[in-house]
Amino acid sequence: MEQQSHSLPHPATGPSGGMGATPSEHxxxxxxxxxxxxxxxxxxxxxxxxxxxxxxxx
Known part of the structure; x- marks a missing residue:
């Protein structure tokens, strides 16, 4: 039985792997x-x- 690797995206990336939103003005x-x-x-x-x-x- 193969073991699947489930990795979470980096906190700075979104679900699709791209960068998240830009920081707010504040x-x-x-x-x-x-x-x-x-x-x-x-x-x-x-x-x-x-x-x-x-x-x-x-």
Whole structure:
């Protein structure tokens, strides 16, 4: 008897294997604010931080 492999899609992919929905505007703004705070407190050598969102990646 053959054993079938049932794998679940990666959390970032949809049921068809493609990428899921793009992050909401709120998520993008929240991520930008968190990164700005991190830059001010931990990455003092940075003068400017530019956050770019590409598709489902942030």
């Amino acid at each position: 998520t993008c703004l929240s991520l930008g604010a968190r990164l700005d705070e991190q830059a001010r407190t931990a990455w003092l050598q940075l003068k400017q931080l530019h956050v770019r969102h590409r598709g489902a990646f942030a």
